[in-house]
Amino acid sequence: MTKKMSYSDAINDAIRLAMHKDENVVLIGEDVAGGAEVDHLQDKGAWGGVFGVTKGMVEEFGRNRVFDTPIAEAGYMGAAVSAAATGLRPISELMFNDFIGSCLDEVMNQAAKFRYMFGGKARVPLTIRTIDGAGFNAAAQHSQSLYALFTHIPGLKVAVPSTPYDMKGLLLSAIFDDDPVIVFEDKTLYGKKGEVDEGFYTIPLGKAEIKRIGKDLTIIGIGKQVHTALKAADRLAEKGFEAEVIDPRTLSPLDEETMIHSVKKTGRLIIVDEAYPRCSAATDIAAIVGEKAFDYLDTPIKRVTAPHSPVPFSPSLEKLYLPSPEKIIEAFSEMVGEKVFTAV
Amino acid sequence: MTKKMSYSDAINDAIRLAMHKDENVVLIGEDVAGGAEVDHLQDKGAWGGVFGVTKGMVEEFGRNRVFDTPIAEAGYMGAAVSAAATGLRPISELMFNDFIGSCLDEVMNQAAKFRYMFGGKARVPLTIRTIDGAGFNAAAQHSQSLYALFTHIPGLKVAVPSTPYDMKGLLLSAIFDDDPVIVFEDKTLYGKKGEVDEGFYTIPLGKAEIKRIGKDLTIIGIGKQVHTALKAADRLAEKGFEAEVIDPRTLSPLDEETMIHSVKKTGRLIIVDEAYPRCSAATDIAAIVGEKAFDYLDTPIKRVTAPHSPVPFSPSLEKLYLPSPEKIIEAFSEMVGEKVFTAV
Amino acid sequence: MPAETKKSSRMMTKEKAKWIYKKMQEIRQFENAVHDIFAKGEIPGFVHLYAGEEAVAVGVCAHLTDQDSITSTHRGHGHCIAKGCDIDGMMAEIFGRATGLCKGKGGSMHIADVSKGMLGANGIVGAGFPLAIGAGMTAKVKKTDHVAVSFFGDGASNHGTFHEAINMAAIWKLPVIFVCENNGFGEASTFEYASACEHVSDFAKAYRIVGENVDGRDLVAVFEAAGRAVERARRGEGPTILECVTYRNYGHFEGDTQTYKTKEVQEQALKEDDAILRFQNYALENQLLTKEELNKVNDDVKAEIDHAIAFSKDSPFPDASQLTKDVYVSY
Amino acid sequence: MPAETKKSSRMMTKEKAKWIYKKMQEIRQFENAVHDIFAKGEIPGFVHLYAGEEAVAVGVCAHLTDQDSITSTHRGHGHCIAKGCDIDGMMAEIFGRATGLCKGKGGSMHIADVSKGMLGANGIVGAGFPLAIGAGMTAKVKKTDHVAVSFFGDGASNHGTFHEAINMAAIWKLPVIFVCENNGFGEASTFEYASACEHVSDFAKAYRIVGENVDGRDLVAVFEAAGRAVERARRGEGPTILECVTYRNYGHFEGDTQTYKTKEVQEQALKEDDAILRFQNYALENQLLTKEELNKVNDDVKAEIDHAIAFSKDSPFPDASQLTKDVYVSY
Ligand SMILES: Cc1ncc(C[n+]2csc(CCOP(=O)(O)OP(=O)(O)O)c2C)c(N)n1
Ligand SMILES: Cc1ncc(C[n+]2csc(CCOP(=O)(O)OP(=O)(O)O)c2C)c(N)n1
Ligand SMILES: [Mg+2]
């Protein structure tokens, strides 16, 4: 049985199912309920997170499992790490991924390294939910897509779901995974709807999905850029080029095989990533595929990314900042040595 | 006039020259002097930093320019950022780069973004000195090489000097640069000696150096791995292969031209980087060179890096963890399709 | 107001009262206008309004010159205005236009004017504390008598940077004033819930510095306490925590329906407790300003804000060349 | 010592005194041995020794069971021993051997044994505070009476995480005890210089929790204060800050020449103020232990430590297969 629901509802659904399934699952974060200790909100939340994603959890699970925290990211993230190490299965929300500057240590040096440093004698079943993405005019400190920083760090797993279906399945995998996983929620996708299976299901971490089949070009999209890639593919199809669009779904672990297999078929690769261009997921995938599919590549791998610049506030600039179908088509034109479309 | 001095002395020399040249240059960090307010140490320091690198600064410049800070990285790093924005030219020491988890926000969201967010109406002439590198048996939280995280972030510049000469010139450039620059000091290089020009000189940020000329292979080494690359090159030379060894010296900005030029000549590239392998400087350079020198590459670009794992403590494992001349030669053997050396 | 007037005197002169009232009106009318325009969908991004808290920014900045620094928050419009930022430039910035104070690149959460000592609104809660310390260090190293003020919310006081910064200010006797705008809420969480302390200023005692807690909607109380703190700072006597209990008229951000407040509390706040109303009464009672003068200020400010809006709407958006400009000074 | 004995009683019984004395000796002799071996170059990496501070770890852990958690610091050997970690495994870990508690992957700064409630030494100053909160949350959610102790230094108290954690513990009334080991120094900086407060425990007042400051070389004082704090925590009465004023016998790390301490201070500390000496006297005076018993413990411990050293030296280094093992549970 499937049901049409938004990306945001898919998250809500996954969390609710997880909390029903395992009483050790707890929610931790700033205003994940909201209104703690306000008389008329004791048994209900005020917000359910800044975008309302966790609405209803207090009503269903009570405040002993839904913790509104003070504005103390290092404090509550570190707490979540050891809550995980001592028997809970926390979902800790970092409201915007841009706030990682306040709690990177807890993620990088504690959560990610406990197991290794302790010789395999600890496990940290922690899920971090966080919001990324530009396109909301939220400016330089609320629009970053920082998944590359986390992908760099061994001991963490990194998911970047692009659809409601993937979100639910990946988030449930993350929650019940015994390692720390960070799941990125693109803020501009919250309202996006799609078919989602009802009930409990998981999508394995480390398994890419081919979102569109094609033979002339492979486009790998990260997170919401999967949709930009799909739009570009549609327009390329009008001109007779069939692009294969791959969504890696998790950046760590990375499903190299699916990507390499596709490139071996198409001989061309464009990676679309709205994050900063240096030491990024885009360069990472380009390096890996560039090495392992070397003999099959007809043209250099192209990356369509943000420029090496903070995210601008003004809508006029932010639009230029982000990848677009036009930029992808432009890159493809360069690859095939002709103007496939006149640039729009 | 040149003089033989250690990497550590070259740093000391650069800082002393800078503080003489400009009274706005101040030193900030934990125990950069040591012994503040201890009676018998008022006019001298106890430590001069945990490795003695800033020894003598208090004696020469007094405690109004050499600030021993509390253990509060976010506090003093943020202070350094706005001290820079309000008229000083601070050198802020992050004792180990691993501690960035406590102050990433100050670096990523404040120092790096002020100028852009404020429409070009601020400048942040801040230098961050920090220690990286494995090989000291300092374990997972004191051995990382995290320059990729900083290279990812627009608005920062990143230097990774490999010799005393480069260190002095790059550090002086960093200090007098009007943008925030982070300079990585590899802890295992502190004792390494080399010829250094006396007096004031700078090396431009963004200019690689060819440390050895060759025609059969390009090896790019990051930081101390330049030396591993040079050792491998020597051994390859014994077998008749001439490797060109390039030290990018700064990762941001990156001197693409020198690297690409070399690869166009040699047709082969190995990147040696002791940092984590994903979303790294190694994948970054591989992606860039792989795109721009595509038609000149005879074989896939190889990366010799750490495994995707935290740094182990035990000497037996740490040795295996790091790149080595053997691993480089092994990679080259694979490239040329023969066992050039029997693996050692 | 000339720098020396601000600096030399803690007296509430007529001139000062007029400046204060004007700034309070500018903030209130600016924020009310932004509220309305935002509701029409003409302003992009997140907006956090300062209306209701005017007495804090204005009461403190009345003692500061352009050489003194302030650090601000996500709720920064009031601090900007009180510190003398250009109102056309501010409004245009919020509209994302090329004529904005930051060329449209920063927006509401990042308005700044370093030349006025306004070191930026800040999207990161807790980021302002250490930044204030840096400005204080510059003053110390350069041996000036400039001070730095860190404005922050009650919620922000739970962030570790608050303590790291106070401690540094205290051990180095830096000229920094920590001004807490305790509006009872951090987003949708009450101060009573999120903070274990009774008053934010209670920490002063442990740090062995001065702490004061005042009614933050009483301009005069803020003005006087801030005057004392600034004087101490200029004299080299170190930092102060000044907690001002206040109220935000609008939601946490525009769009917030404030279900966590009761109707009664909301109504009460907008009536007799209102900071502007109270300062009007004070100014009239003490013959600092006449009714006519107040009305004239109101009208002048209305014209100013109307002008800012028209100016903003008429201004172009930044062009493509701006996208990768200002990332670095050097290239 | 059986869990129930520890938990049910704050009485200094003969049995408890013996356990305490043994643990103190284990720590002292362990650290002295590590000091000597390090000087010979047989131990890799950074080592920070706990000798001199035994009364704190032991006086506190005397009240804890394996179900209670502790978080530790870079100076963690003492906490490990007091919390019941295996001494052979600890020594082998410091030697980097495969038989180490962490298979040689962690080393001195990362010794841990989660099964004993020892959540790890930690190379990051300030990291332990939030971790203790997490263990406290687990207790709260699961409604057990387990407590969590965060050991930390005076220097660490200037890190923002200290305050973030106390505040969370206080608002949620978590069973967490913050035990400050105030040895007067953070590296080469004095507490008096680096911290504005007079006592670290002074913060308790602002957070409206209990704070105590005791002589940290007086085992009995620590034991009693910790007993009260642990009881309050188990009863659901929330956190405590317990500051123990103590002294580290060796340098900050092995190799530190301690130019920042005067000779006199150093000598005095090693004589009459010494924690072990004082507890010996107390135990004898109160007829808890006889001279013979003390001597026997000393000898037993010596044999134990000798065994640990021999065991470590005989143990193999981890092999290549371990390099990329334990990065993840799942793959
Ligand atoms: C580090 C960080 N954490 C969380 C947020 C999200 N956030 C923005 S404003 C805010 C509440 C701030 O409350 P307070 O300090 O009382 O200021 P007020 O909004 O009441 O003026 C929060 C949690 C943020 N911007 N930065
Ligand atoms: C975040 C961080 N900053 C700095 C350091 C370096 N460092 C290690 S121990 C130490 C001093 C700690 O002092 P204190 O907390 O008093 O503990 P003590 O060494 O006296 O036991 C410092 C600065 C670190 N390991 N982590
Ligand atoms: Mg507030």
Ligand SMILES: [Mg+2]
């Ligand atoms: Mg100490």
